[in-house]
Amino acid sequence: MPQRHNNRATILVVEDEAFVRSAIVRILQSLGFTSVVDVASGAEALQAIEGAPGGFSIAVFDITLSDMRIEKLAEQLPATHGIETLVLCSGGTADDFRSAQAAFEQLGVPTIHCRKKPVGIADFKTALL
8 A cells, every 4th residue: 555644744756947946846845845955866865864863754856867867866866765765857768767767676675656847736636645
């Protein structure tokens, strides 16, 4: 059964397109999530995860980041990343989603949702609430 979250969940949004990242943050806030951290690259995501003492229970990752492949990001995540629910977003192919999903499944992320861009409020309601 998919993990459901309340609005106290801490969310990390990793998206290299500023407009898309801003839109995702606004959507999450409109759903009542108050603790949302957004970054523009895989490198910034790793720094944010390492610097978050309580971790992030939810992560939203663009799977086609400009600075690193999502599989590489998954490999570099700390063992205690704490992500319970992951939303993978992309305008890419089904193969891109399969590869990214497999990388995070190996890390033991319990709930993974794949959403084709453009993503909207209904996508996040379905995945998180």
